[in-house]
Amino acid sequence: MARIWLDATGIRQANMLSVLAKSLSERAEILATTSADPRPARVFRFLHMSTNRVVGKGRDPLQRYARRILRLSREIEHYKPDLLISDLDSAAVRTAFGLGIPTWTIYTSEPGPNGLDAKRMSYPLCEKIFASSLIPKEKLVQEGIPRDRLVHFNGLNECYIRSIERKSGSRPRVLVRPNGHDSARWVRNVAAKILREVEDSQLTVLGKLPARGVARATRSGKVRFLEFIPHPPVLNQDLFIGYGRMLAESFVVGIPTIRTTNDNYPDLSMVYSQQPLITDPDEISEASVSMLRERRAPRPVSGLESPIAAVTKALLKRGLIS
Numbered sequence: 001m002a003r004i005w006l007d008a009t010g011i012r013q014a015n016m017l018s019v020l021a022k023s024l025s026e027r028a029e030i031l032a033t034t035s036a037d038p039r040p041a042r043v044f045r046f047l048h049m050s051t052n053r054v055v056g057k058g059r060d061p062l063q064r065y066a067r068r069i070l071r072l073s074r075e076i077e078h079y080k081p082d083l084l085i086s087d088l089d090s091a092a093v094r095t096a097f098g099l100g101i102p103t104w105t106i107y108t109s110e111p112g113p114n115g116l117d118a119k120r121m122s123y124p125l126c127e128k129i130f131a132s133s134l135i136p137k138e139k140l141v142q143e144g145i146p147r148d149r150l151v152h153f154n155g156l157n158e159c160y161i162r163s164i165e166r167k168s169g170s171r172p173r174v175l176v177r178p179n180g181h182d183s184a185r186w187v188r189n190v191a192a193k194i195l196r197e198v199e200d201s202q203l204t205v206l207g208k209l210p211a212r213g214v215a216r217a218t219r220s221g222k223v224r225f226l227e228f229i230p231h232p233p234v235l236n237q238d239l240f241i242g243y244g245r246m247l248a249e250s251f252v253v254g255i256p257t258i259r260t261t262n263d264n265y266p267d268l269s270m271v272y273s274q275q276p277l278i279t280d281p282d283e284i285s286e287a288s289v290s291m292l293r294e295r296r297a298p299r300p301v302s303g304l305e306s307p308i309a310a311v312t313k314a315l316l317k318r319g320l321i322s
Contacts, residue, residue, distance in 0.1 A: 002320040005081035005101070006032045006044075012245065013087035014040030016106065020085065020308050027321040031079050035068065035089065069095055076101070082320060085311065088126075090118040097125040104314070106307045107131035107140065120144035128314060130307050132156055153310035156248055156271070172201040172292045175250075177242030179261045186260070186281035190241065191223050193285040198292045206242075239291055241284065251275065252304060256291045258284060 006021060008014035014034065021030050021044070034040040072095040084096040084103045096103045103126045123129060123144045131140055133152040141147050174194060178187050187205060194201050203223045240250035243261035248271040250257045259275040278284050315321045 001027075001029050002083070002315075003029045003031065003079065003081040004315075004320070005076060005079065005084045005096070006030060007034070007084060007086040007089055007092035008032070008040045008043075009035040009037065009087055009089045011037070011039045011043070013108075014043040016308070017085065017087070018043045020311060023308065023312065024315075024321060028315075031081060033072065033075070033092070035091075065091055073099065083315075083318075088119055088122050090122045093122045093125050102127040104128040104130070104311065106311070107135075107145070123149075130310050130314075132307075151310065151314065153305045153307060155304040155306055155310075156245075156252065172198050172239070172295075173237045174201065174203045174239045174241065174288070174292070175237045175246075176203060176205045177240070177244070177246055178205065179243050186284055189281040190285050190288055194288055194292065195222055197289050201292065204237075206246075238295060239288060241288060247271070247275065256296070258287055258291070260284060 004024065006017045008017050017032070021032065024030060032044040034044070068091045072092060076095060077099060081101055084092060084101050086092045086096075086103060086105050087108070088105045093103050093105075105122075105126050105128075107129055120143070124146060126149060128151050129140075129145050129149055130151045130153060131145070133154050134156065137147070137150065137152065140150055172194075176187060176190065191203055191205075194203060201222065205223060205225050237250070237255055239256050239258070240247060241258045241260060243259060243263055247257055247259055251271050251274070257275055259272065259277050260279060262277055263272070278287055312321070
């Protein structure tokens with residue numbers, strides 16, 4: 001049985017790799033490593049997976065970085081994996097390269113755990129870089145990805161995009177993902193209006209908000225505030241309000257969405273072009289109530305492949321799983 005090492009330094013990457021880990025759990029031996037952020041470790045532990053937080057301690061970032069490489073080297077040399085699948089953390093990628101372990105990564109337009117310059121230096125050390133075909137190949141090459149190592153797949157760079165049968169309950173459910181502390185006001189407005197005008201509704205707010213915003217919004221007892229969800233949070237919601245990749249995920253699986261931030265993800269341009277931007281708190285509130293009353297979900301986007309499926313196909317072709 002092949003040994004596959006998964007390294008995730010961010011929550012989104014851990015969610016993505018945990019889906020892969022779950023699908024491979026009976027076909028490969030999995031070791032997961034994470035860094036200083038405790039949330040990725042919680043994702044893997046939720047799946048009852050062996051997880052090691054490998055943190056480099058030191059007075060300055062360079063010292064911590066070097067010590068993380070030393071700690072990873074000792075641990076991984078003992079484990080002897082056949083492959084590293086990483087979110088392009090340069091410490092993990094360089095450790096694997098030094099030990100002769102091939103590395104695969106899934107492209108993201110975000111800066112990554114060590115910044116854009118570190119990504120450019122890490123790409124040449126990777127054997128395969130999986131990226132959405134919605135991003136032109138020339139753009140990826142300009143970012144430093146070797147052309148012969150690029151694996152295009154027909155889909156979005158998202159963790160959970162796959163064939164999903166949604167089940168909509170009788171109680172209207174709303175997931176809100178605010179973008180930073182400046183969002184507290186519109187979250188309070190939206191929560192108050194939905195709870196007042198949409199009977200028996202339930203709101204979940206993902207992320208941190210100032211204490212004052214939390215106290216006011218939760219006074220009704222019908223709003224939950226969560227900092228961490230170890231599974232696809234958009235499934236079985238009736239409305240998503242927010243930004244980023246979760247917005248794309250909601251759109252693709254056929255959940256009504258309201259976009260509140262003008263993000264710049266090149267692989268999500270197809271989704272964003274079909275989602276009007278609403279930033280005024282009163283307009284967000286009005287649109288939310290209107291969409292919940294209609295309960296008219298858009299048709300799911302079909303024919304898209306997930307990066308997890310693309311990686312699994314490559315593992316089969318490589319003979320690492322059967």
